[in-house]
Amino acid sequence: MRRLCALALLFAVPPLFAAAPRKTVWRELVTPHFHAYYEANWAPAGLGVELEKIHGRIRMDISMFAPWMSTGTVKIYIHASQASFMAGEFAPPPWSRGLAYSDKKTIVIYDDGVRDRLRSVITHELAHLFFESFFKEADAVPPVWLNEGLAVYMEDRADSDKGPWSAALKGTAPARMKPLKTHCAGGPKEDAPAQQVSDWYLESFALVKFLFTPATRLQFKNLSVAVRNGVPLEQALWNVYRYRSLSAFEEAWRKWLFAPEGNAQSAPGPVPSAPQFSPIQFKPFSTKN
Numbered sequence: 625m626r627r628l629c630a631l632a633l634l635f636a637v638p639p640l641f642a643a644a645p646r647k648t649v650w651r652e653l654v655t656p657h658f659h660a661y662y663e664a665n666w667a668p669a670g671l672g673v674e675l676e677k678i679h680g681r682i683r684m685d686i687s688m689f690a691p692w693m694s695t696g697t698v699k700i701y702i703h704a705s706q707a708s709f710m711a712g713e714f715a716p717p718p719w720s721r722g723l724a725y726s727d728k729k730t731i732v733i734y735d736d737g738v739r740d741r742l743r744s745v746i747t748h749e750l751a752h753l754f755f756e757s758f759f760k761e762a763d764a765v766p767p768v769w770l771n772e773g774l775a776v777y778m779e780d781r782a783d784s785d786k787g788p789w790s791a792a793l794k795g796t797a798p799a800r801m802k803p804l805k806t807h808c809a810g811g812p813k814e815d816a817p818a819q820q821v822s823d824w825y826l827e828s829f830a831l832v833k834f835l836f837t838p839a840t841r842l843q844f845k846n847l848s849v850a851v852r853n854g855v856p857l858e859q860a861l862w863n864v865y866r867y868r869s870l871s872a873f874e875e876a877w878r879k880w881l882f883a884p885e886g887n888a889q890s891a892p893g894p895v896p897s898a899p900q901f902s903p904i905q906f907k908p909f910s911t912k913n
């Protein structure tokens with residue numbers, strides 16, 4: 625609903641933010657792939673270079689979903705603080721760190737002064753934007769685990785493939801990963817404890833990492849195409865990856881994760897904690913709630 629409201633605002637009132645609850649003054653920075661609008665007096669240092677770097681990093685993985693990203697531009701609104709983001713035109717939910725509107729090729733975020741976090745959130749929201757635009761072409765929305773899993777996977781890869789999510793997998797107890805039937809049925813509840821939400825993100829990340837890394841990008845795309853076309857996950861996994869059932873897939877995934885030398889095996893030393901969970905948008909554009 626919140627997303628729907630924000631979208632309604634976008635369409636209803638030219639100019640874009642005229643009917644905003646709190647009018648923001650935006651300054652503009654143009655790069656080859658972005659129109660960046662920032663609220664602070666100065667753009668975050670090196671913003672243009674950083675945006676193009678992020679774009680270059682994710683393009684190899686994501687452009688198969690959104691070929692338009694090579695030549696098209698994305699609008700990015702950067703609030704000067706979390707408070708201003710919360711009070712701003714888009715009325716995000718309190719746990720949100722960013723918003724993506726694939727229809728408008730627009731993302732909205734805030735800068736809390738931590739460069740790594742800004743990079744992660746921009747990467748995360750761009751992944752949503754491009755992936756959701758691919759589903760939108762077929763008037764569909766991606767399953768939340770796939771959508772969020774891909775977004776955090778891109779965050780992780782944006783960090784030279786030694787990302788915080790891969791690190792957080794190390795030492796994860798098998799019991800923290802829920803059965804796939806439960807996990808893939810939907811996202812965590814809005815009032816779920818932070819640990820549960822983090823675990824849900826970590827599991828989505830681990831699933832996408834498994835589907836993306838040992839296989840090829842093309843297989844991951846084919847799985848997404850099948851899911852977009854309404855093929856049930858179990859059938860899609862068979863069609864594309866040749867897993868005979870969801871439980872066969874789950875078994876292979878858990879083995880990859882928890883076997884000796886698996887992705888969840890930790891090296892001696894302290895186990896890093898999961899990154900703070902990232903923005904959640906469980907309500908697709910078309911749903912009313």
Ligand SMILES: [Zn+2]
Pocket residue numbers: 748752771772775902903904905
């Ligand atoms: Zn997200």
